Amino acid sequence: NAGVTQTPKFQVLKTGQSMTLQCAQDMNHEYMSWYRQDPGMGLRLIHYSVGAGITDQGEVPNGYNVSRSTTEDFPLRLLSAAPSQTSVYFCASIRGSEQYFGPGTRLTVT
Amino acid sequence: AQTVTQSQPEMSVQEAETVTLSCTYDTSESNYYLFWYKQPPSRQMILVIRQEAYKQQNATENRFSVNFQKAAKSFSLKISDSQLGDTAMYFCAFPGVNDMRFGAGTRLTVKP
Numbered sequence: 001n002a003g004v005t006q007t008p009k010f011q012v013l014k015t016g017q018s019m020t021l022q023c024a025q026d027m028n029h030e031y032m033s034w035y036r037q038d039p040g041m042g043l044r045l046i047h048y049s050v051g052a053g054i055t056d057q058g059e060v061p062n063g064y065n066v067s068r069s070t071t072e073d074f075p076l077r078l079l080s081a082a083p084s085q086t087s088v089y090f091c092a093s094i095r096g097s098e099q100y101f102g103p104g105t106r107l108t109v110t
Numbered sequence: 111a112q113t114v115t116q117s118q119p120e121m122s123v124q125e126a127e128t129v130t131l132s133c134t135y136d137t138s139e140s141n142y143y144l145f146w147y148k149q150p151p152s153r154q155m156i157l158v159i160r161q162e163a164y165k166q167q168n169a170t171e172n173r174f175s176v177n178f179q180k181a182a183k184s185f186s187l188k189i190s191d192s193q194l195g196d197t198a199m200y201f202c203a204f205p206g207v208n209d210m211r212f213g214a215g216t217r218l219t220v221k222p
Contacts, residue, residue, distance in 0.1 A: 033209060040119070042201055042212035058209055090155065092210075097143040099210055101155035 002026055006091050006102035013081040013109045021076040021105050023091030031094040032074040036060065036087040037104075043090060049074055081109045114204050116213035123192045124221050130177070131187045131216045133202030139163075142205060144178070144185045149199040149215075158200070161185065192220045 007022045025032065033048035045058030049068040063085060065077040078085060086109045091102040113136045123129035135144070146158040161169045161178050168176050173193075177186045189196055197220045202213040 040214050042214045045209040097205055104153045
């Protein structure tokens, strides 16, 4: 049981490039979410999904896309990276009231 | 709107001493959970302790305990017998409708 996994752990992009952050969970949780963590601001919700085929926007969705074709996977796409998207990204799945976090991806956009 | 406020950006404590981290929140819900997460330099988010609002008894997990004041909407974390491994960012969190609302965090340094 690997829990929530994220790849890559680190990534450097140039402005305008696109990429996908991968997230997978093996706990059969319906609810998954993506957060970004910036200094002094805690974690903020980007997008979330309540089940396969269902996604919705969180607090800071601009510049990001998500899809949920399976219960296990919830990738986050950066369409055209900007320096403002430099952050640490966490994927999480939820069962009941408890969140299970992935190890995070540190993304730098130059 | 549900908000979570941590008013102490940084704190330090001597090893073996006790420290209390503050958190206040705002909600119109009557039954809910509250959480404290620890984030060490490894970046992993680790659940420290959870409190159910309908329980009057404060939650305790080994050296970690909370002081939950429902009427005041206050949820502080007390760390007893602080250890060097407790050095980390600590986040107070409150479940919203579709997400978890986090405070801005308190950076705790345990000094030898």
